[in-house]
Amino acid sequence: MLSSAVSQLVAAYASVKPITYLGVLGLALAFGCAVVAALHGMTIAPEGDLTKAISFDAAVGIYLLTIALFVPLAGFTPAGRRKWLGWTTGVIIYAFGVETIQILRGLDPRFSRVAGPADQLAGILFFVAALGVIVLFAILAMKLLRRKAEGAEGLLLLGIRYAAAATAIAFAAGLWMSAMQGRKFGAQGNILPLHALGFHALQATPLVAWLLGRSGLASEVARKWIHIAGVAWIAACIMVAGQTAIGRPVTEPSPAIVLAAAALLVWTVTFLRAARACGAGNPARSRLSAGI
Structure with missing residues (x-):
């Protein structure tokens, strides 16, 4: 493999x-x-x-x-x-x-x-x-x-769709920084973490999709995991954007940051389960499908 x-x-x-x-x-x-x-x-x-x-x-x-x-x-x-x-x-x-x-x-x-x-x-x-x-x-x-997100490359294409959406947020953050002539916004806001988080979706969601594509899981099960991973990453971006828009740093505890952390935790769980399924191969199909 x-x-x-x-x-x-x-x-x-x-x-x-x-x-x-x-x-x-x-x-x-x-x-x-x-x-x-x-x-x-x-x-x-x-x-x-x-x-x-x-x-x-x-x-x-x-x-x-x-x-x-x-x-x-x-x-x-x-x-x-x-x-x-x-x-x-x-x-x-x-x-x-x-x-x-x-x-x-x-x-x-x-x-x-x-x-x-x-x-x-x-x-x-x-x-x-x-x-x-x-x-x-x-x-x-x-x-x-x-x-179409079908066939042998369907799962990876689905993961890339979510990555593209998050990357659009990253590019918007880049234009935001250009408009502000720097990364600072408001009292203590920093646009750069949002910029970086959005771009890292290019690795995060396709990686989950790639692992699931090599796992032997049923396609409908793998797609559910990819949807969860993609929505979680985009949700984290939106929460970080909200925190930044009110001029607060991402290191400051707030409901938005708690939700962002929870969303990234959800992505982490999907990644770990995808990696486990990939490592287990076809025998994992029935066991992990039952756990969804």
Whole structure:
């Protein structure tokens, strides 16, 4: 089973090499910035913050390595895939370049208060690139959503649908941060946790679906688990969004945060049961089906 999974991953990544290489590049850039931070500190005068470069490069790298696995399922035509990969490659290279280089130069790549006209223009184009990422993801998501969640890939496609919905929340949070010119909102609100939580749905719900797809469980049972996992993750995003919208930190206890934690606990339970079912294989069908 493990060798088969590894072979599938290798084949998927090989079919979209530009995205795969860029994902690895993002992780490498994050590591390089972390080394610079360890040697010289997190701040580069006058306003460069290496924590932002590290988190951005790593997050985008993980994002790319995740959606690379979805592209083969989208049903692009050969020409459509080449165009999508080409635009994605160009936009991401620009985003990596501006984020990393500007911070290493001591500038805020988005909302600099000391940059000259050329750097200000680079920041505006950075925002345009971010919009490009949203549009390109929307194209990929629409291709995936048009496919019926049936057949051998049906469970995974169902999980991806929930992931796409949560990712839309993440992109909305990103636009929210752009409008606020930073991650802070209200007295103590921080939009970044919502941004991150939404994007991690790209790993969370498809992973549950993938495990269930390899478990031998009846399709209707597996689908129930995926629905539970997907709704739970989106509910957690909505609760965190509510907490942020009133200007309160996610570390502050409140009904919204309690509900968000409960929703993530529900997702954790579905993940553990899916992993158990996957490990048990076909014999788990009757035992776990009876437990639903």
